[in-house]
Amino acid sequence: MDLKSVVKKLQQFADPSLAESWDNVGLLVEPTPPHEVKKVMLTNDLTEAVYREACDWNANLIISYHPPIFAPMKKLVQSNWKDRIITGCIENRIAIYSPHTSYDALAGGVNDWLLQAFDISSSKPVTQSVTSAGPYNKKLQLTISSTDRESILKCVSGIENTFTTVNELNKEFCEINILCGSGTIPAILESTQCFCDKIQSTALFDIQKIPKSGYGMGRIGKLTSPISVSEAVERVKKHLGLAHIRLAKGIGCDSISSVAVCAGSGGGLLKNLNVSLYVTGEMSHHDVLHAAQSGVSVILCDHSNTERGFLKVLQESLTKVFQNQVDIQVSKSDKDPLDVV
Structure with a gap:
């Protein structure tokens, strides 16, 4: 080829x-x-x-x-x-x-692979990738009571060339964000006119980029059921094929119900997240200290150990992409420069 x-x-x-x-x-x-x-x-x-x-x-x-x-x-x-x-x-x-x-940002990429060390019920990127807005240059934002959400969504669902997302603000209110072109706004306003007395606020924004669902840096995952810190350690070691990792146990962190992962160096990304555990290759002393003192456990595996295992997955994926027209091999010489001695 x-x-x-x-x-x-x-x-x-x-x-x-x-x-x-x-x-x-x-x-x-x-x-x-x-x-x-x-x-x-x-x-x-x-x-x-x-x-x-x-x-x-x-x-x-x-x-x-x-x-x-x-x-x-x-x-x-x-x-x-x-x-x-x-x-x-x-x-x-x-x-x-x-x-x-x-x-790293790819849906099904390195970070999704790293998260597979755990049984996950739901996941999302730590930071979301954005892409060109294409036909959408406006965002109409409606703040409404959560009880009226489904009725309004039904009204706007039939309008062509729109993309709608919902952001829960609290138990009582939510935001409906409708991406659209300038010419579509009158149709949206007309379709929601009967809800005027129920819409708390309306705002219109110019946009150039929109979120790319499932794509972004790092991953946050909610576990199907809580596990112990020691079980989390064993799961990571097994998934990465490592005999040893480093652990900083968070103060008061006795079980793991959620995890944030970042392949490679996670110090810049894994900060002040509402999870039980961080898994990454490396973080600075002060970032680890801050997390542990804040009740978040940290597992460090060395930088490339959190990435290298993905190559086998990539080999299978690219074999399909190239429809077996090229021979793809994972290097046997490649390894992390650090050894535990």
């Missing part, structure tokens, strides 16, 4: 726009065309050991979860390990593609 076709399918699988603004995702090394891709190697980190493995296997493309080119490179010299990899890939006509945080 031609490299351009491969990249197009990868971008359809996970839109690069899902990635964080600071990230460097997409095609990082492109051999001169034509470049036929028959073998793809998956890795979490592109080290020299992984590069040699890819060469021995005659890979045409390496998909490295972490981007091997991140900071600007002012020169390529053989005294630097990362430079040796990049020049080697260029010389051996091996393309490099990195998805990184686009796979």
